[in-house]
Amino acid sequence: MTDLIAALDIGGTKTQLILEDLAGNRVLDVTEPSLEWDAEPEPEAARWIAERVARHTPDGASIVALAFGAQGINRTETGKALERELEALGYRTTAVNDASLIVVAAGFTTGIGVIAGTGAIAVGADAAGRFMASGGWGWIIGDEGSAAGLVREATRTALRANDEGKPDDGLLGHLIAAFGVADAERLTRRVNDDPTVDNWAPHAPAIFAAADAGSALASTVINEGGEALAALVDQLLSRGAAGTDVVVAGSVIVNQPRLREAFAAAVTSRHPELKVHVLRDAPVEGAVQLARRAVGS
Incomplete structure (x- = not known):
C-alpha cells in the first residue's frame, strides 16, 4: 500500500x-x-x-x-x-x-494574502488562528482592484468625462476598441446588457494599455484600484490580523506592474513594517x- x-x-x-x-x-x-x-x-x-x-x-x-x-x-x-x-x-x-493558500505557498506561517484577479479579496488570521476576510463582494458591488472591478470603474470614469464634454485622453477609445463597439453610447449598452464577469474582466488589459499610452484617467483608475486593495489590508490589521508579510496573487496584480506598485506603495506608506511579496x-x-x-x- x-x-x-x-x-x-x-x-x-x-x-x-x-x-x-x-x-x-x-x-x-x-x-x-x-x-x-x-x-x-x-x-x-x-x-x-x-x-x-x-x-x-x-x-x-x-x-x-x-x-x-x-x-x-x-x-x-x-x-x-x-x-x-x-x-x-x-x-x-x-x-x-x-x-489562505497563497501565504502558505509563499513559505510563511502567518501573514495576509491578497488576490486580485477576476475578483479581489484579502484574508488573514488573528493570533489565535481565527480566519478573517475582507472584500470579495463580487464584481457588481465590489471587488475593487480586480479585473472586473477595474473595468467597471474605468468605464464609469471614461463615460463621466465624456458626459462632461472633455476630450478623450485615450481611456474611452481603448475601452471602445476592447469591447468592439463604435462609440460611447454603444459601450454603455455593451457593458450593461451583459453585466457578467466573463464580459467585463477580459477587457482589463485595455486600461493598462491606455495608461501606458499616457491616459491620466486610466492611471487614476489603476492607482485607486491599488488603494482599494491596500484598504483591505488596513481592515484586516484593524481586526487583529497577525504577521508582517503580505503575499499577492492573481492574474491582474501579478502581471500588471502599475497595479502592483500602486498597491505596495499604499501598503508600505501606512504600514512600513509590512513586506509585500509576489506569489510565483x-x-x-x-x-x-x-x-x-x-x-x-
Missing part, C-alpha cells in the same frame, strides 16, 4: 488536485472544472471533494492526509465542518479558504504544504 497526500485548490471555475507520495514525488497534477462547487451544505461539499480524490487515487494507494483551500470557506466554522465531514469519509483533512508558485502548493505538515513531512 502506497501512502499519498492529496492537495486541492478549489475555485469558482476550476479545481487543481495534486497527489504526492511521502518522499515528495508528484504522482498526479490535474485540473478539472468546478462550476458546480459550493462549500455549503458541508455534507454535500465533502462528498464532492471525496469523489474527486477517490477517482484519481491510484489502485493500491491510500490518502493519509488531505488539505485544500476552497472558495466559500469564509468562516472558521465552515472549514471545521468540512474537516469533520471528510474525516467521517476516511480523510484526515485540513480545510481553509482558497485565498501556484496557490495549490500551499495545500501541498498543509498536507505535508499534517503527516510531519
Whole structure:
C-alpha cells in the first residue's frame, strides 16, 4: 500500500488536485472544472471533494492526509465542518479558504494574502488562528482592484468625462476598441446588457494599455484600484490580523506592474513594517504544504 497526500485548490471555475507520495514525488497534477462547487451544505461539499480524490487515487494507494483551500470557506466554522465531514469519509483533512493558500505557498506561517484577479479579496488570521476576510463582494458591488472591478470603474470614469464634454485622453477609445463597439453610447449598452464577469474582466488589459499610452484617467483608475486593495489590508490589521508579510496573487496584480506598485506603495506608506511579496508558485502548493505538515513531512 502506497501512502499519498492529496492537495486541492478549489475555485469558482476550476479545481487543481495534486497527489504526492511521502518522499515528495508528484504522482498526479490535474485540473478539472468546478462550476458546480459550493462549500455549503458541508455534507454535500465533502462528498464532492471525496469523489474527486477517490477517482484519481491510484489502485493500491491510500490518502493519509488531505488539505485544500476552497472558495466559500469564509468562516472558521465552515472549514471545521468540512474537516469533520471528510474525516467521517476516511480523510484526515485540513480545510481553509482558497485565498489562505497563497501565504502558505509563499513559505510563511502567518501573514495576509491578497488576490486580485477576476475578483479581489484579502484574508488573514488573528493570533489565535481565527480566519478573517475582507472584500470579495463580487464584481457588481465590489471587488475593487480586480479585473472586473477595474473595468467597471474605468468605464464609469471614461463615460463621466465624456458626459462632461472633455476630450478623450485615450481611456474611452481603448475601452471602445476592447469591447468592439463604435462609440460611447454603444459601450454603455455593451457593458450593461451583459453585466457578467466573463464580459467585463477580459477587457482589463485595455486600461493598462491606455495608461501606458499616457491616459491620466486610466492611471487614476489603476492607482485607486491599488488603494482599494491596500484598504483591505488596513481592515484586516484593524481586526487583529497577525504577521508582517503580505503575499499577492492573481492574474491582474501579478502581471500588471502599475497595479502592483500602486498597491505596495499604499501598503508600505501606512504600514512600513509590512513586506509585500509576489506569489510565483501556484496557490495549490500551499495545500501541498498543509498536507505535508499534517503527516510531519
